[in-house]
Amino acid sequence: MAAGAQATQAAVHVSRRVEKPYAVLLLPAVLTGTPQKQELFLPLTLAYLLSAHIAFRFPLRESALPLVERVFDDILNGLPKESKGICYQSVDRAERASVLVPQSSLLLTDERGLHELPGCERLPAAVISRSEANQSLLRLRNLEKIDDLVLRAKLAGCAQLINVQSGGFITEGPFSLSW
Amino acid sequence: MYILGINAYHGDASAAIVHDGKLVAAAEEERFNRKKHCAGFPALAIRYCLEAAGITPAELDHVGISRDPSAHLHKKILFSITRLSGLSGLIAARLANAAKVRNLRDELARSLDVPTDSFRAQFHNVEHHKAHMASCFLVSGFDKAAILSIDGFGDFISTMWGQGEGNRIDVLGEIEYPHSVGIVYTATSQYLGFPKYGDEGKVMGLAPYGQPRFLEQFRDIVQTERDGGFKLNLDYFLHHSEGVEMTWDDGSPTIGRIFSDKFIETFGPARQNGVPLAAHYEDVAASLQARLEEVGFHVLKHLHQKTGSKRLALAGGVAFNSVMNGKILLNTPFEEVYVQPAAGDAGTALGVCYWIENVLLQRPRAFIMGHAYTGPEYKNGQIERVVHSSGLKHRLLDDAELTRAAAQAIADGKIVGWFQGRMEFGPRALGNRSIVVDPRRPDMKDILNARIKKREPFRPFAPSILEERIAEYFEQTHPAPSMLMVYQIKPEKRAAIPAVTHVDGSGRLQTVSHETNPLYYQLIREFDRITGVPVVLNTSFNEDEPIVCTPDQAMDCFQRTRMDVLFLGNYMVER
Numbered sequence: 001m002a003a004g005a006q007a008t009q010a011a012v013h014v015s016r017r018v019e020k021p022y023a024v025l026l027l028p029a030v031l032t033g034t035p036q037k038q039e040l041f042l043p044l045t046l047a048y049l050l051s052a053h054i055a056f057r058f059p060l061r062e063s064a065l066p067l068v069e070r071v072f073d074d075i076l077n078g079l080p081k082e083s084k085g086i087c088y089q090s091v092d093r094a095e096r097a098s099v100l101v102p103q104s105s106l107l108l109t110d111e112r113g114l115h116e117l118p119g120c121e122r123l124p125a126a127v128i129s130r131s132e133a134n135q136s137l138l139r140l141r142n143l144e145k146i147d148d149l150v151l152r153a154k155l156a157g158c159a160q161l162i163n164v165q166s167g168g169f170i171t172e173g174p175f176s177l178s179w
Numbered sequence: 180m181y182i183l184g185i186n187a188y189h190g191d192a193s194a195a196i197v198h199d200g201k202l203v204a205a206a207e208e209e210r211f212n213r214k215k216h217c218a219g220f221p222a223l224a225i226r227y228c229l230e231a232a233g234i235t236p237a238e239l240d241h242v243g244i245s246r247d248p249s250a251h252l253h254k255k256i257l258f259s260i261t262r263l264s265g266l267s268g269l270i271a272a273r274l275a276n277a278a279k280v281r282n283l284r285d286e287l288a289r290s291l292d293v294p295t296d297s298f299r300a301q302f303h304n305v306e307h308h309k310a311h312m313a314s315c316f317l318v319s320g321f322d323k324a325a326i327l328s329i330d331g332f333g334d335f336i337s338t339m340w341g342q343g344e345g346n347r348i349d350v351l352g353e354i355e356y357p358h359s360v361g362i363v364y365t366a367t368s369q370y371l372g373f374p375k376y377g378d379e380g381k382v383m384g385l386a387p388y389g390q391p392r393f394l395e396q397f398r399d400i401v402q403t404e405r406d407g408g409f410k411l412n413l414d415y416f417l418h419h420s421e422g423v424e425m426t427w428d429d430g431s432p433t434i435g436r437i438f439s440d441k442f443i444e445t446f447g448p449a450r451q452n453g454v455p456l457a458a459h460y461e462d463v464a465a466s467l468q469a470r471l472e473e474v475g476f477h478v479l480k481h482l483h484q485k486t487g488s489k490r491l492a493l494a495g496g497v498a499f500n501s502v503m504n505g506k507i508l509l510n511t512p513f514e515e516v517y518v519q520p521a522a523g524d525a526g527t528a529l530g531v532c533y534w535i536e537n538v539l540l541q542r543p544r545a546f547i548m549g550h551a552y553t554g555p556e557y558k559n560g561q562i563e564r565v566v567h568s569s570g571l572k573h574r575l576l577d578d579a580e581l582t583r584a585a586a587q588a589i590a591d592g593k594i595v596g597w598f599q600g601r602m603e604f605g606p607r608a609l610g611n612r613s614i615v616v617d618p619r620r621p622d623m624k625d626i627l628n629a630r631i632k633k634r635e636p637f638r639p640f641a642p643s644i645l646e647e648r649i650a651e652y653f654e655q656t657h658p659a660p661s662m663l664m665v666y667q668i669k670p671e672k673r674a675a676i677p678a679v680t681h682v683d684g685s686g687r688l689q690t691v692s693h694e695t696n697p698l699y700y701q702l703i704r705e706f707d708r709i710t711g712v713p714v715v716l717n718t719s720f721n722e723d724e725p726i727v728c729t730p731d732q733a734m735d736c737f738q739r740t741r742m743d744v745l746f747l748g749n750y751m752v753e754r
Contacts, residue, residue: 045253049260075253079261133282133302135249154260161259165248 023047023054023106025086026113030064031094040071042136043128046158047108048075050126051083053151054106059089059097106146126155138162180542181234182241183300184531185221186524187286189245189307189333190376190432192221193525193604195553196228197532200545202318204231205553205604207525210728214430216376221528222290227555229291236291236298241535243303244283245310245527251335254355258335303539305531307333308495309348314530315492316343317537318548319517325486327479330495330523331361338408338495340478342486346537346544351485357419358410360474361497363401366416366437367467371460372450376432377606383502384638386468387683389461396445397470407481409474414441456637472503472510479511489514494530498522498663499606501687505665508657520551520661521605529604550695551609551661554602557730562748565730569738573752578698585746586705589617589715593743594630596720598733599698603726607662608719609689610643610699612726612733614742616678618642618716623678630741631722639687642679645703645713646690652676652714653688662689662717678716689717 025047029035047056060068065088091097098117101107107125109117114127125141138159146152184195195205204227209215211223229236283302288295305313311328323344331337337359341350368374368382403409413419417439443449450460479491491513498504498518507516519526529548536542559575566573576584588595597613608614614631616623628634641662642652650656654667665687673680680686693700707713719726720733722740727733730747737745737752745752 041253042256045257049257075257079257131282133284133304135304136252157260158256161256162252165252165255 020103021054021105023050023056023108024100024104025056025058026097026101026107026109026117027060028094028110028112028116030060030068031091031097035064035067037067037071040068041075042162043108043110044068044071045075046126046128046138047086048072048083049158050106050108050151050154051086053084053148053154055084056086056108057089057100057104058086059091059100061092062090065090106151126159135165136162180240180536181232181238182243182532182535183225183228183239184310184528184535185225185242185244185283185287186310186526186528186531187220187244187246188218189524189527190216190218191523191525192217192219192224193521193528194221194224194228195528195532195604196232197536197546198232200536200542202529202532202546202548202553204228205521205529206555206602207521207604207725209725210554210602212430213725213732215725216432217430218432219430220286220290225287225290231555236287236293239298239300241303241540242283242287242298242300243305243531243535245305245307245333245524245531247304247306247334249304250306251355255335258356303531303535305527305534306336307527308336308339308353309350310527310530310534311494312339312341312343312348312350312492312530313534313538314526315494315517315519315522316348317533317544318519318529318546319490319492320547320549321490321492321515321517323488324490324492324517325479325482325488325513326492326494327482328495329360329475329478329493329497331359331365332356333524333527337361338478340407340482340485342488343492346541348534348538351482352407354408354410357413357416358408360401360409360471361495362416362418362437363397363411364467364471364497364500365434366442367463369434369436370438370442370446370449371464372452372454374434374452376434379496380499381635381638382464383468383500384635384681385456385461385464386502387465387681387685388637389458389463389465391466391469392462393446393466394469397466398473401470401474403474403477407478407485409477415439415445416442468500468502471497471500472506475500475503476507476510479507479513483512490517491515492517492519494519494522494526496523501663502665502685504663505655505659505685508655516657516664518661518663519548519605520603520607520609520663522661522663523606525605549660551603551605551607552601552611552696553604555728556601557748559748559750562730562750565734566747566750566752569734569752571752571754573750576749576751578701578749581746581749581751582698582701582705584751585615585702585744586709588744589615589706590709592617592620592623594627594741596733596737596742596745596747597699597702598720598727598730598745598747600696602728605661607689608717608726609660609662610691610696610702610717612720612728613699613717614720615643615702616716616718617710618676618679618714619710619712621677623716627716627718632718633723637682639681639685640679640716640718641687641689642676642714643689643691643699643703643717645700645707646692648707648713649688649690653686658690658692659688660690660692660695662687664688675712676714679714
């Protein structure tokens with residue numbers, strides 16, 4: 001195992017036993033298709049950040065695991081490790097992933113994942129989406145149903161950061177420039 | 180096919196337009212709205228580009244901007260959430276103006292006063308440093324080269340390097356926020372009492388007066404790494420922990436304090452702007468410059484190892500450090516260097532065009548940027564109105580009479596305004612919007628400062644030299660057409676051109692060829708014929724303002740200042 005992968009495993013506790021409440025990271029790309037590294041960065045980053053407050057379950061095909069591990073290695077490089085765990089759940093069929101969702105406290109997915117999951121409209125959800133200009137957006141749903149106020153605030157903060165960045169331009173100052 | 184490139188919401192907002200692979204026009208917004216380093220949306224520069232191309236907005240095929248919010252987005256989020264203190268404060272500080280957010284299509288439509296649906300163009304976001312890399316390599320004429328883009332920050336990256344070959348640009352490495360030598364230079368410039376956007380050049384000019392006795396401290400501040408990169412000791416800075424406020428309330432950007440109290444503990448109290456410069460501060464500047472060069476050459480040697488290329492294309496704000504540029508061939512294995520005239524953020528508008536043209540669309544490379552004359556020009560017919568309405572004495576001359584008269588005026592010790600042809604793109608006046616004087620007079624620097632420029636006395640003025648005569652006057656002979664290289668002047672020639680010889684015997688030269696600027700070339704030839712010196716002192720045509728763009732602005736500057744004679748197109752205007 002590469003040093004980076006060891007670091008990841010130490011940082012993001014991988015366990016078969018995850019205590020409730022839990023969140024689900026549902027990404028059709030790792031369940032059905034051949035995921036691209038680039039498309040995993042944002043959802044895995046968000047999962048890592050939010051996992052400081054709530055344990056995650058992450059259904060995926062075994063074949064996607066090496067790529068997921070590499071992306072986590074990149075994301076976690078040099079960061080303080082703070083996580084309640086992201087539990088990989090190996091599934092052989094995409095439909096099996098959906099059984100995790102109804103009992104979850106939070107769903108982190110993308111538009112395609114949401115589209116393929118009927119009947120979860122009342123769940124708190126963070127949905128990675130795309131703007132008309134093909135920029136990443138984060139849509140939040142039923143945020144008020146999340147009891148953990150810090151988690152709620154972090155979700156709101158992430159959404160604002162992503163959406164402002166992706167929205168394009170601030171047309172008049174002052175503004176804050178840090179990157 | 181028409182491609183419009185835009186640099187907006189970085190300093191030096193700008194626009195460029197390319198038609199079938201050829202650059203039609205490029206200019207900074209500041210030249211039109213008269214706000215130095217304007218950082219807003221370049222509405223006037225875009226209008227100029229469309230006018231120069233003779234098209235309407237609806238005829239554009241592609242529009243791009245040198246900013247990609249999606250680039251490194253997860254890193255921005257990680258950094259913000261994990262490193263900056265206080266989530267709620269962070270959000271409040273960063274998103275104060277969230278309601279003002281618009282997208283490029285809307286902003287462009289608004290600025291051109293056309294409906295949003297009037298565009299048929301495809302819109303693109305090009306990552307900041309990729310735009311920089313495209314802006315130098317794709318117009319360099321090099322089929323294959325190493326590429327370095329190095330600046331403060333853009334899209335969360337401060338430095339990106341790679342290799343260009345044909346239509347490909349491969350990124351080989353990058354350095355992420357908050358690590359940036361550009362930020363170190365800006366922070367130290369602030370500490371030295373030069374807080375304005377773009378003041379870094381003043382510190383570069385100050386450095387030769389000092390000794391680098393704080394080099395070890397700067398080696399602690401910027402630490403090189405084995406992979407060719409570098410990192411900052413963040414204890415010396417605030418930008419990573421508190422963010423840095425940048426505002427452009429009046430169009431000109433201002434930047435909040437970047438250096439921390441640790442910087443003051445190490446170097447003593449910061450100099451207040453306007454306080455006389457003690458030797459201590461000169462030594463800090465010298466140390467900063469020395470460390471910048473060490474780090475720059477460290478990155479470049481690594482880049483050469485990775486690429487094996489003997490050619491280098493260089494861009495980014497740090498590429499304006501002409502002292503470092505001038506030493507590249509002496510300190511690295513590179514044998515040829517191309518620095519695009521608008522190497523800073525303005526040039527990313529150009530880079531966007533060629534990224535779309537050559538990389539995205541894979542159309543063949545068909546343009547070499549051999550000069551910077553891409554801005555507006557005015558015919559004698561347009562100039563005539565300005566001259567007549569001034570009420571000043573004037574004569575209309577042909578080109579030969581014009582250059583002879585101007586050269587004689589310069590040789591007679593007069594301060595000459597020289598307004599010809601198309602305005603330059605980039606920060607340097609290169610003989611079309613210039614003030615030109617005699618470099619042989621030791622007092623000319625003081626005269627210029629007293630009568631027009633009002634610059635700090637330590638700042639040098641630059642020489643323009645006939646390209647074929649460079650070896651007579653300079654230790655190096657690699658052409659420097661964009662005034663972005665500083666070379667040592669040969670010791671035996673320094674007394675001949677004292678007004679352009681800096682305290683360390685160097686000069687930030689412009690090599691002038693007949694091919695790129697025949698009129699300016701002829702002016703210098705005439706000066707050489709009269710004096711035996713193929714060099715003139717060339718400084719920008721302005722007085723604490725953006726370089727003049729129009730004949731009206733030139734006439735206004737002429738009348739406001741104590742210039743002696745103005746050559747406005749083919750008109751010679753005297754007081």
